[in-house]
Amino acid sequence: MKESLFNQWCDQAWLYLVYRMAVVMACVLLWNWNLWEMEQKLVCILAIAVPLHIFEENTFPAGFYFMNNIGFGSKEPMVYPQNRCTNMITNLGAEIILILLTLNVSKLAVSAVALVVFFGIGETVNHTRSGIKMYFKYRGNGKKTIYGPGLITSWCIMIPLSALGTKWLIEHSADVLQVVGGIGIFAGIAVFLILLPFAVSIQIKSKAYAFKDKGYFEKYEQ
Numbered sequence: 001m002k003e004s005l006f007n008q009w010c011d012q013a014w015l016y017l018v019y020r021m022a023v024v025m026a027c028v029l030l031w032n033w034n035l036w037e038m039e040q041k042l043v044c045i046l047a048i049a050v051p052l053h054i055f056e057e058n059t060f061p062a063g064f065y066f067m068n069n070i071g072f073g074s075k076e077p078m079v080y081p082q083n084r085c086t087n088m089i090t091n092l093g094a095e096i097i098l099i100l101l102t103l104n105v106s107k108l109a110v111s112a113v114a115l116v117v118f119f120g121i122g123e124t125v126n127h128t129r130s131g132i133k134m135y136f137k138y139r140g141n142g143k144k145t146i147y148g149p150g151l152i153t154s155w156c157i158m159i160p161l162s163a164l165g166t167k168w169l170i171e172h173s174a175d176v177l178q179v180v181g182g183i184g185i186f187a188g189i190a191v192f193l194i195l196l197p198f199a200v201s202i203q204i205k206s207k208a209y210a211f212k213d214k215g216y217f218e219k220y221e222q
Helices: 005-031 038-058 064-071 084-103 109-141 151-171 176-204 215-220
Strands: none
Touching: 005 038, 005 084, 038 064, 038 084, 038 109, 038 151, 064 109, 064 215, 084 176, 109 151, 109 176, 109 215
């Protein structure tokens, strides 16, 4: 049966759009490097880093969704709660928010930098925790590390950004309420772009948007 256009969009098409967004944001960053303040650079770099993170999770080596669904206790980890539709909503939605924030960072600089900090920490903690869980699941099948798709970009890009963001917040004596505002943006992304779509997916368990392979974890399933 031929897939609908929306199904095809949720499969690969949106990924190509996100990767092109990263290229555009990289060009914008380089063009404005001598004009932008550090806070704007930090948010823009995160807007470039997120598609790199998405690439590791979904394109090469791919399979984060499988690991994530196992972490949520799914009985069908290729089907729910994360599926190709929720995956698109979460990642494309987050990228659009970061681009809009980059363009309007002057209005909420402290909150934007706080978002960079907590985004990196949150992603790194989640990927490290999930990687440890998958190590124990597959160590009998030859898995020797805690690596899972997304771990490299978390540790090598996002945590350094979090460190730079923390330094910026300290140097600018950031107001606590504004920092809380950044945490609020991060929480909003988690609730509206991750948890709510997941809640719907758990109820529906639609196989129409199921993932097609386990990516990195295929070799441990043999």
